[in-house]
Structure formats: structure tokens, C-alpha cells
Amino acid sequence: MPVAAACPIALRAGERERLKKMAYGHKTGHRLRMRAQVVLHAARGGSNARIARETGLHLDTVRCWRGRFAERGLGGLSDRERSGRPPSYTALQVAEAKALACRLPAETGVPLARWSCPEPAAELAARGIAGPVSASTVRRWLAQDALKPWQHRSWIFITDPRFRAKAQRVLDLYARTWQGIPLGADEYVISEEEKTSIQARCRCHPTLAQARAMRVNHTYGRGGALAYLAAYDVHAARVSGRTEPRSGIDPFMNLVAQVMTQEPHASAKRVFWIVDNGSSHRGQKAADRLSAAFPNAVMVHTPVHASWLNQVEIFFSVVQRKVVSPNDFTDLTQVRVRLRAFEDRYNATAQPFQWKFTTSDLDDLPARLDRHTTDHQEEFSARPAT
Incomplete structure (x- = not known):
């Protein structure tokens, strides 16, 4: 059975410099380094079998990355996008978790002063909102919106009439x-x-x-x-x-x-x-x-x-x-x-x-506090009764 001819590789000066940095750079990942070495060997006229022997890679691997570079250039050496594993939780379940973290535990009947990630995870399962969910997953969800319910900050209103x-x-x-x-x-x-x-x-x-x-x-x-x-x-x-x-x-x-x-x-x-x-x-x-x-x-x-x-x-x-x-x-x-x-x-x-x-900042301070108070009161009144 005839063997397919190897794809010829011709490099421009800029491509050769970038490939050398990828092939021998200390900060380059191992997979990308080996792919760059395959292309450099191919540009010097090496056959796929010879490149496989010199790099220690499988013949099919050499053939794949040589063909990818011939087809797409440097961009062909990157991994293709993968769909990945389908999500285990729906967008609605993630939103429910974030909404729960934005409420005080006492408002939901939980005898805690503040949330930490294991508690919302257990509460989601107890309410039937989601199946078993780990604390690290809840932490990742909250980090997407910069929510940190385990932290607190004290503040005080201006009470002096003068x-x-x-x-x-x-x-x-x-x-x-x-x-x-x-x-x-x-x-x-x-x-x-x-x-x-x-x-x-x-x-x-x-x-x-x-x-x-x-x-x-x-x-x-x-x-x-x-x-x-x-x-x-x-x-x-x-x-x-x-x-x-x-x-x-x-x-x-x-x-x-x-x-x-x-x-x-x-x-x-x-x-x-x-x-x-x-x-x-x-x-x-x-x-x-x-x-x-x-x-x-x-x-x-x-x-x-x-x-x-x-x-x-x-x-x-x-x-x-x-x-x-x-x-x-x-x-x-x-x-x-x-x-x-x-x-x-x-x-x-x-x-x-x-x-x-x-x-001038003093003139803006009462207005900012009034807005903060109004927003806080509106948010509190909009919460559903428990």
C-alpha cells in the first residue's frame, strides 16, 4: 500500500524565530515545545519516520502536527477548542445559589451569623434546588460575581445634627x-x-x-x-x-x-x-x-x-x-x-x-449616605417574607 508523501514545510524568517523560541524556551509547555521541534525538523527536510525517531514521538503524532502546520501555520499548533463535559448544574441553580448567599442566614431560618461556602452548599441540597454540590463549586460560583458572604464590614450613619x-x-x-x-x-x-x-x-x-x-x-x-x-x-x-x-x-x-x-x-x-x-x-x-x-x-x-x-x-x-x-x-x-x-x-x-x-467632599457625603440608606431600605422591603 503506497505511503502518503509528507507535507513540505517552508518557513519564513519570523516563523523560524518564533518556532525556535517555542522549541527551546524554558517557559514553553512540553506539548507545544515538541510540536515546534517537529515543524523545525520538517523544515530541514526530515521524513516523518526520522522525526519520530529523533523526537521520541509516535509516527502518527508527527504526521498530525506536520500537516496541521502546513494547513494553518503557527495557529495550527494550538489545541482545538473542545466542548468539554456538559455542565452539571443549570444557570437557574447557579442563580439560586447566588441569591441565597446574598441573604442573611437568619432570614432563611439558618441559625448562623454569616455564610461560609459549605453552608450554602448544604442548604441548596436540603431545599432540593440542586443535587449534591461541593463547597468549592459554590465558592467558584460566588467568585464569578465577587460575592464573599463570609466577610463583613462595619459602618455607621452620621447622627450629629450639626x-x-x-x-x-x-x-x-x-x-x-x-x-x-x-x-x-x-x-x-x-x-x-x-x-x-x-x-x-x-x-x-x-x-x-x-x-x-x-x-x-x-x-x-x-x-x-x-x-x-x-x-x-x-x-x-x-x-x-x-x-x-x-x-x-x-x-x-x-x-x-x-x-x-x-x-x-x-x-x-x-x-x-x-x-x-x-x-x-x-x-x-x-x-x-x-x-x-x-x-x-x-x-x-x-x-x-x-x-x-x-x-x-x-x-x-x-x-x-x-x-x-x-x-x-x-x-x-x-x-x-x-x-x-x-x-x-x-x-x-x-x-x-x-x-x-x-x-466640597463634605457636600457630597450626606447625599451619598442618603442614597446608600434609600437603596438599603428598598432592597430590604423588596425581599420576600420568610
Whole structure:
């Protein structure tokens, strides 16, 4: 029986270069590498039998890929699209799974606070929506729509009736303006807050610094706790802090005295103290107490539940990441020394924070919250009763 003649292969320069990279590249898959080698051997005039011997492939395999390249070029070396196994679940069943994940478990009668993938899988089978389905399948379905019902995020509504007026005063001070008048060179803005309950945890085994990750022993001895009070000069990016056994009115006034008795604040025309509504400086009594002790000090409160407007919170986040965590201190004295040394290090190189939330953003915030509230209420009212 006559043997069919092998397909002649003629390569252009560009095709030859691409085939060489495919045949000898370290990142090329094995199957694609062997197909490229078959074509290169064929371009040099090799017979199919000889190419099969040199590459270790079956003769039919060599004949197939040589013919595919002769017919379709480089595109012929890729696998053809396959229909694959028919889907085990219908589009309606997948939609039912996603709808179930978008509801709170308690609304469906399941005594859980939130879903994880095994629970929706079991619930789908229990309701007869789908047959046995694995948790990984449910996870793949939810990932297609970026649904993660096992996660949660807390949020809070604005409840202060004077939110806008209070927030605008703070934002104006960040922009060096007070009641529409620019601040002078001898007027300063201080952002103050207390970081309470910084513990001294002495690890029972020393912390180890390794190449992959720091190793911190889980067991520790308690060495007490203290409060760290910090006054952050918004425009000079300087921090003046102190540690106290606990927070309160007296510790706060001690910090004020520490700042206000030193230059340039001692001789300043006005020093604005931005504080939250904590018990150490809440209400008009705290403002009167501050101005009585230091007539050039003006207390400015942030709105209720809006401590994110206080810039010193950013500094405290730096302290938490760079100084406190992981917590491994032998005693409170070491905590005090570390905090004081970090203040000196921070003040030597710090730049003012690039505060981007302005009064124009403040105008958009209530509208965004109203839309969020309306959408949430409409979604809740549209849910069917269980």
C-alpha cells in the first residue's frame, strides 16, 4: 500500500524565530515545545519516520502536527477548542445559589451569623434546588460575581445634627482658615487624641527575626498598661506626647500644659485644639476649662462618631504598625522609652499629611449616605417574607 508523501514545510524568517523560541524556551509547555521541534525538523527536510525517531514521538503524532502546520501555520499548533463535559448544574441553580448567599442566614431560618461556602452548599441540597454540590463549586460560583458572604464590614450613619458645621470648622483649620479669615503665622492647629491601654506583653520566648517572617511567641506575661496622649501640629508635622497611667481630664490638661508652655505655642496668638468627644474633653465645660488655663487656646470638637476627621489618628495608626505591633516589651518603662524615641525619630523626618478630604467632599457625603440608606431600605422591603 503506497505511503502518503509528507507535507513540505517552508518557513519564513519570523516563523523560524518564533518556532525556535517555542522549541527551546524554558517557559514553553512540553506539548507545544515538541510540536515546534517537529515543524523545525520538517523544515530541514526530515521524513516523518526520522522525526519520530529523533523526537521520541509516535509516527502518527508527527504526521498530525506536520500537516496541521502546513494547513494553518503557527495557529495550527494550538489545541482545538473542545466542548468539554456538559455542565452539571443549570444557570437557574447557579442563580439560586447566588441569591441565597446574598441573604442573611437568619432570614432563611439558618441559625448562623454569616455564610461560609459549605453552608450554602448544604442548604441548596436540603431545599432540593440542586443535587449534591461541593463547597468549592459554590465558592467558584460566588467568585464569578465577587460575592464573599463570609466577610463583613462595619459602618455607621452620621447622627450629629450639626455634623456639617462642625466638620467644616475642622476642614477649614486644616486649610489654615478660621471663620473665613486666613490664619496668621503665629496661629497653630493641634490635633489631639489618646491611645489607651497600650500593654507591656513580655513574651515567654524571645521574638525571632527570620528571613521569611518574624516569629512571635503566643504566650506572654502581662506587665501592665498605659495611655499614650499625643498632640500633633498639623502644619508643622511635629508630635508632642506623654504617657499616663490612664486617660482622663487631668492627663489631658497635663498634655496641654506640656505643649502650651513651650514655644512657639506659648507666645502664639491662638492655638486651636481639635479633639473628639471623649470624656477627657467633652462639651462646653472642657472648652471653658481649656481657655481658663490658657487664654490663647481654642477647643474645636469633631462631630460625634467622626474621629476620622482628626489627623492625629493617622499618626496613631503609624504608631500601632511601627512601634506597638508585635507587642513584646519587658515592662512599661520599655514602652515609654520606645514611644519617646519614636517621637524623636518621627519629628526629624516627618512631613505634613496630604489631607485630601475638603469641604466640597463634605457636600457630597450626606447625599451619598442618603442614597446608600434609600437603596438599603428598598432592597430590604423588596425581599420576600420568610
